[in-house]
Every structure is written in structure tokens, then in C-alpha cells.
Amino acid sequence: MEARLRAAQIAVIARHTPAMIAVNLISGLMLVAAFGAQGLVVPATAWLAALAAVCMPVAFRVYRRRHKLPPATVGPKVIRSATINAAALGGIWGAAAMLFFNPDRHGQIILVCIIAGMICGGSLALSTLPRAVVAFATPIVGGSFIGLLLGAKQPIDYFIAPLLATYSTAIILAGLSQGQQFATRVIAQARAEALARHDPLTGLPNRVAFESALFTACQRLEKYGERFALLYIDLDDFKVVNDRYGHQAGDQLLKQMAGRLSVCLREVDMLARLGGDEFVMIARGLSSSADAATLADRLAGAFNGAFTLEGGNLECRASVGVALAPTDGATPNALINRADAALYAAKRERNGAFHLFAHGEHKEVIDRRALAQDIKGALGRGEFFLQFQPIQELASGRIKSNETLARWRHPERGLVPPVQFITIAERLGLIHELGEWIMFEACREAALWPADVGVAVNVSPEQICDDSIVNIVEAALRAARLSPRRLHLEVTESAILAANGAASAIKRLHERGVAIVLDDFGTGFSSFDHVRRLPAAGLKIDRSFIAGLPERKNQAIVHAVAHLARSLALDVTAEGIETQAQLGFVRAAGCTHGQGYLISRPQDAETMRATLAVDRAA
Ligand code: C2E
Numbered sequence: 291m292e293a294r295l296r297a298a299q300i301a302v303i304a305r306h307t308p309a310m311i312a313v314n315l316i317s318g319l320m321l322v323a324a325f326g327a328q329g330l331v332v333p334a335t336a337w338l339a340a341l342a343a344v345c346m347p348v349a350f351r352v353y354r355r356r357h358k359l360p361p362a363t364v365g366p367k368v369i370r371s372a373t374i375n376a377a378a379l380g381g382i383w384g385a386a387a388m389l390f391f392n393p394d395r396h397g398q399i400i401l402v403c404i405i406a407g408m409i410c411g412g413s414l415a416l417s418t419l420p421r422a423v424v425a426f427a428t429p430i431v432g433g434s435f436i437g438l439l440l441g442a443k444q445p446i447d448y449f450i451a452p453l454l455a456t457y458s459t460a461i462i463l464a465g466l467s468q469g470q471q472f473a474t475r476v477i478a479q480a481r482a483e484a485l486a487r488h489d490p491l492t493g494l495p496n497r498v499a500f501e502s503a504l505f506t507a508c509q510r511l512e513k514y515g516e517r518f519a520l521l522y523i524d525l526d527d528f529k530v531v532n533d534r535y536g537h538q539a540g541d542q543l544l545k546q547m548a549g550r551l552s553v554c555l556r557e558v559d560m561l562a563r564l565g566g567d568e569f570v571m572i573a574r575g576l577s578s579s580a581d582a583a584t585l586a587d588r589l590a591g592a593f594n595g596a597f598t599l600e601g602g603n604l605e606c607r608a609s610v611g612v613a614l615a616p617t618d619g620a621t622p623n624a625l626i627n628r629a630d631a632a633l634y635a636a637k638r639e640r641n642g643a644f645h646l647f648a649h650g651e652h653k654e655v656i657d658r659r660a661l662a663q664d665i666k667g668a669l670g671r672g673e674f675f676l677q678f679q680p681i682q683e684l685a686s687g688r689i690k691s692n693e694t695l696a697r698w699r700h701p702e703r704g705l706v707p708p709v710q711f712i713t714i715a716e717r718l719g720l721i722h723e724l725g726e727w728i729m730f731e732a733c734r735e736a737a738l739w740p741a742d743v744g745v746a747v748n749v750s751p752e753q754i755c756d757d758s759i760v761n762i763v764e765a766a767l768r769a770a771r772l773s774p775r776r777l778h779l780e781v782t783e784s785a786i787l788a789a790n791g792a793a794s795a796i797k798r799l800h801e802r803g804v805a806i807v808l809d810d811f812g813t814g815f816s817s818f819d820h821v822r823r824l825p826a827a828g829l830k831i832d833r834s835f836i837a838g839l840p841e842r843k844n845q846a847i848v849h850a851v852a853h854l855a856r857s858l859a860l861d862v863t864a865e866g867i868e869t870q871a872q873l874g875f876v877r878a879a880g881c882t883h884g885q886g887y888l889i890s891r892p893q894d895a896e897t898m899r900a901t902l903a904v905d906r907a908a
């Protein structure tokens with residue numbers, strides 16, 4: 291802060307310096323011309339030489355720096371040298387007042403004019419630096435009094451003394467107060483700027499500061515070839531932490547995260563928080579992907595060891611995406627896109643590791659952005675439709691219900707899979723509208739099926755975070771005249787964790803007779819607490835465990851979940867059954883229901899109606 295204040299003080303003085311030097315030299319020449327004519331050529335010339343000796347080096351320095359921007363910070367040495375210069379100049383003018391205050395009326399008028407002008411003009415020009423004002427004005431005033439004492443011949447000459455004392459006191463005081471006001475203003479401005487460029491929670495630079503640092507880094511790359519790496523760091527499942535432990539704990543986690551990441555920082559690097567749990571680092575001088583990988587690894591390693599939060603200790607992992615400049619791009623936009631793509635890929639791998647940018651990933655980010663554009667209005671344009679996939683009762687081989695799967699027929703890209711568009715719709719907040727449409731359509735279609743066939747609808751975390759889902763479900767059932775017993779909602783564990791209101795919404799739905807099924811069971815936190823607390827009617831073993839059969843670990847998991855479900859009198863569905871062997875295994879393991887390509891692929895609504903007619907006829 292002090293260094294910035296000093297820089298601002300010097301910048302104003304530097305701006306005035308050329309004019310000040312010109313005024314000094316013109317006044318000096320006038321003085322020599324006036325007193326040289328009165329036989330004081332030698333002392334006048336010697337005095338002018340001294341004045342020039344002080345002014346010239348300053349003029350030279352100003353000339354040399356004419357094209358440079360004023361520095362943002364300045365050390366105390368610069369202030370000291372400016373004060374010494376001001377004192378030297380003041381001393382020279384004080385000497386003039388002593389040397390040339392002679393009884394000659396004309397000479398006196400000129401001297402008094404010049405001295406008064408110097409005190410006023412100089413103090414004004416130096417007013418941002420109070421100590422320079424004092425250093426400059428004091429010797430002039432002192433010299434003038436001495437000259438007056440030595441040279442005054444008539445009583446009227448002494449009239450100058452009180453005038454001089456009054457004016458100089460007034461001007462010095464004005465200079466000091468100006469200086470103080472200037473300092474207050476600069477400090478307030480610097481504080482406001484610092485606030486605008488800092489994240490108040492972690493104390494790290496914020497997005498604004500990061501963007502300008504990245505811009506500067508790109509400029510240095512272009513000018514001096516200085517390479518650097520851009521690293522995006524993102525906590526895994528931060529939203530879950532926030533919702534589960536509260537925002538205060540979330541804040542604590544972010545602060546500790548900032549602390550741990552800062553330890554990995556060198557002096558030349560910059561770490562900023564972009565918002566939420568997104569951090570970014572600019573690492574200067576990193577030129578090879580091996581170096582970047584080492585750093586990224588160190589960053590990811592900073593998350594080893596539990597974080598201590600109010601609600602207890604918490605293990606957290608982060609993903610890191612890296613882009614190298616200039617290998618992956620040389621402009622801020624290109625680098626941001628690529629680091630973002632790498633982060634996205636790292637997140638998908640979910641191994642708490644880093645990910646260097648690879649070219650295919652960039653395309654994916656562009657795709658995601660384009661899709662986000664296109665999805666707005668897609669519902670209104672009728673681009674969504676539903677498919678239904680049977681869930682078979684393994685004992686009887688009959689279709690017990692159909693799972694509703696949303697499909698997006700993109701006008702140019704063709705069929706976009708739900709894993710891509712559901713997350714986009716969630717992020718854009720469009721999932722509510724889309725989810726409501728799916729709920730109404732699914733119920734309407736189910737009303738056309740035999741009365742013993744249910745319909746399962748997948749529900750996103752965002753949809754179930756409050757009781758509005760209850761109203762939507764009720765309205766959809768009413769509109770289709772469908773019994774609530776025929777509707778099953780598939781909810782993932784992360785949905786329950788991510789939303790505070792999920793448990794209450796689930797309970798209310800259960801009270802209305804709607805069954806809740808825990809989808810993708812085994813992949814999330816798999817907390818038995820959910821199974822115990824929530825009125826779930828069934829579990830769906832995630833298809834990754836079925837795909838992993840007959841590996842022993844997967845066998846053990848399928849057995850364990852089926853056993854758990856049976857002892858709690860819950861239905862258990864194995865999803866993703868593709869082979870007879872898998873079907874045989876899950877049946878033997880005690881799964882009550884099965885779903886997968888072996889039984890049936892997802893079908894359009896019309897085909898499903900026909901399938902059901904055949905199934906019931908059999
Ligand atoms: P999910 O709820 O676990 O749905 C099952 C997914 O497994 C479906 O993929 C289905 O087509 C696929 N599947 C079924 N049998 C097999 C099989 O034998 N082998 C393989 N490899 N896959 C099989 P889909 O339709 O791509 O949906 C993926 C995920 O997208 C769903 O996972 C669900 O989480 C989400 N999703 C789909 N429709 C909706 C929806 O209407 N609303 C919400 N919120 N999410 C949806």
C-alpha cells in the first residue's frame with residue numbers, strides 16, 4: 291500500500307517536473323539578467339551554474355523515461371532522492387534571496403516577485419509529497435529572512451518580513467493538507483481496488499485479478515517467449531459437502547483448500563479462486579508436460595489427509611486440468627478452454643488426479659457449449675421424446691414396469707444421449723421444465739398400458755430438492771388418471787445427498803403411495819443410513835457391477851446388495867444384463883428383477899404398447 295502511495299506521489303511530481311524545470315531556468319535567467327547588469331555578474335553566473343547543476347540531471351532523467359509508464363510501486367529511496375532534490379533547489383533559491391537582496395528598488399521588486407513565485411509554485415507542484423514541500427520552502431523562507439536582515443536599509447523594507455511569514459506559512463500549510471488529502475484518496479482507491487481483485491473468503495486473487503494476470507502472461511509469452519502452464523483445480527463433490535455439512539463447513543473447506551494449494555506455490559506463480567470450488571493457477575516457466583505433470587501431481591497430493599471441519603473430519607479429492615502455453619494455445623481464451631477441457635476429462639476419470647490437455651478433449655468442450663446453446667428451446671420445438679425399457683420380474687418372466695428414458699433428437703447431430711444433455715439441462719436450470727414434461731408424458735403413456743405394469747421415472751437431484759416435485763407428481767398422476775401405486779421414482783444417492791429437502795420430498799411422495807427406488811446403487815456413498823432412513827421400495831444395482839461379472843469382487847457386491855435388500859424386504863433390480871450368464875448369476879444371487887439389453891433394449895412408446903399387448907396375451 292505504501293509503495294503504491296509513493297508511486298502515486300512521485301507520478302504527479304514527475305508530471306509537473308518539465309514545467310518546474312522550465313520555470314526555474316527562466317526565473318534564474320531573469321535573475322542573472324537583472325543583477326548581472328548591476329555589477330553582480332560573477333556571483334549571479336556562479337549561482338545560475340549551481341541551479342543548472344541541480345536541474346539538469348533531473349531534466350535528463352525525465353527525458354529518458356518519457357515513453358515509459360509510471361511504475362505501479364516505488365521504494366522509499368525514490369522519495370528520499372526527490373526530497374533531497376527539492377531541498378537542494380530550495381537551498382539555491384534561499385541563497386539567491388540572501389545574495390541579491392540589495393537596496394536597489396528595481397532589483398528588490400524582481401527578487402521579491404521571483405521568491406514569492408517560487409515558494410507558491412514549487413509548493414503547489416510538490417504538494418503530493420508534504421516532506422518535499424517543507425524541504426523546498428523552508429530554505430527559501432530562511433534565506434529570505436537572512437537576506438532581509440542583512441540587506442534592509444529602510445524601515446519600509448522590513449514590511450516584507452510579516453508578509454513573507456504569512457504567505458509562506460499559508461502556502462506550506464495548504465501544501466501539507468493537500469498532501470494528506472491526496473494520500474487518503476490514493477489509499478482508499480488502492481483498498482477498493484484490492485478488494486475488487488480479491489476473494490474475501492480465501493484472501494486469494496479473484497477472477498478479475500486472474501484474467502489480467504493471464505493476459506499479462508500471454509503478453510510476456512509473445513514478447514519474451516516466457517512459457518507457462520495454466521492449471522484448473524476443482525474439488526470433487528463440493529456441492530455434496532456443502533449440502534450435507536452446511537455452508538459454513540463448505541467455507542472452512544475452501545479456506546483450508548486455499549491454504550494447502552498456496553503451499554505448492556512458488557513466488558512467481560499465481561493462485562486465484564474463480565468462484566465456488568474452482569481454483570486456478572498460473573505457473574511461470576513450466577515448459578515441458580513432465581514438469582507440469584509433476585506440479586499437477588503435487589497439487590492433487592495437497593488433498594491427501596483429512597480436512598478438519600466443524601461437522602468432523604472430511605476426506606476430499608480434487609481434479610486438476612492442465613494446459614501448457616504455447617503448446618496448447620497462446621491466447622487467454624484458447625488456454626482457458628483447454629485447461630477446462632482437461633479438467634472435465636480429469637473429473638470424468640474421477641481418480642483425484644491431474645489431466646494434461648489432449649486435443650480430442652477440446653472438441654468436447656466446444657460440443658458441450660454448443661449443446662448448451664441448442665438445448666434452450668429444444669423442448670418447445672418438440673425435439674425430446676421418451677423411450678421405455680422393461681424391468682422384468684425374474685421369477686415370472688413378466689414385465690413388471692418400464693423405465694422411462696429421455697431422448698433428444700438434435701436437428702443436426704441426431705440422437706444426443708441423456709448422460710450428455712441431462713447434466714447440461716441441470717446446469718442451466720432447464721431440468722425442472724424438462725423433468726415436468728417427462729413426468730407428464732410418462733404417466734400419460736403408462737395409463738395406456740395394462741393396469742399391472744408400472745412406470746419408472748428418473749429424477750435429478752435438482753428436481754427433488756424441494757416439495758415442488760410432490761405437486762408435479764400429483765398433477766401428472768391426476769392428468770393421466772394413473773394410480774400412484776404404478777409410479778416409481780428412480781433417485782440416485784447423490785441426489786439425496788445433494789439436496790437438503792430431498793428426504794422430506796421423498797417421505798411425502800411415499801405417503802402418497804409413490805414408490806422410491808435407489809438407482810445406481812453401489813456407485814455413490816452407498817450409505818446404509820439412506821436405506822434405513824428413507825422409505826425406499828427397492829434398490830437398483832448399478833450396471834457397472836453386472837458388467838464386471840463374473841469377477842469375484844463384483845460377485846461379492848451383487849450378493850451383498852441382494853442379501854441386504856432381501857433382509858429389508860426391498861425389491862432388488864439388476865440393471866444392464868447383457869448375457870445369459872449375467873442373468874443366471876443375478877437370479878441365483880437373489881435379485882428379484884432384471885433389466886438390460888438381453889431382456890429388451892429401450893423401445894419407442896408405440897413399440898412398447900405392442901410388446902406389452904403380446905406380453906399380457908402370453
Ligand atoms: P439409468 O437411470 O441408470 O438408466 C439406465 C441406462 O442404462 C440407460 O441409458 C439404458 O439405456 C442403459 N442400459 C439399459 N440396459 C443396458 C444394457 O444392457 N447395457 C448397457 N450398456 N446399458 C444399458 P441411457 O438411456 O443412456 O440413460 C443414462 C442415464 O441418463 C440414466 O441412467 C439416467 O441417470 C439418465 N436419464 C435418462 N433419462 C432420464 C430422465 O428422463 N430424467 C433424468 N433425470 N435422467 C435420465
Ligand code: MG
Nearest residue numbers: 693748780809
Ligand atoms: Mg434409472
Ligand code: MG
Nearest residue numbers: 809810830865
Ligand atoms: Mg441406473
